[in-house]
Amino acid sequence: MRSVKKAKYNKYVLLNAPNSSIEKICKYLPGINSPTIVPLAKEGWSSIHSVIGENDFWNVIEKIKSAGAEGILILPIEKIIE
Secondary structure, three states: OHHHHHHHOEEEEEEEEEHHHHHHHHHHOOOOOOOEEEEOOOOOEEEEEEEEEHHHHHHHHHHHHHOOOEEEEEEEOOOOOO
C-alpha cells in the first residue's frame, strides 16, 4: 500500500540529451538513488531516466530544457518499491 501511495506523487521522466549536458541535467533530476543514463545510437547523446516528484517537475522543466534536454516524456508510476 505504501508503494502505491508513494508512486502517486512521483513521475517517471525520460529524456534525450547531449552527453555534455548530462551532469547539469542530473543535478535537477537526482532520481531515487541516481538517474539511469543509457547511450543512444546517435554518437554523443544519451537517454536519462529518473523519478521526480510531480510538483518538483514543473519547477525544473525549463531548466532541463535550457540544459539541452529534448524529447521529454513524463509517465505515471504505478508503484515504487524501495
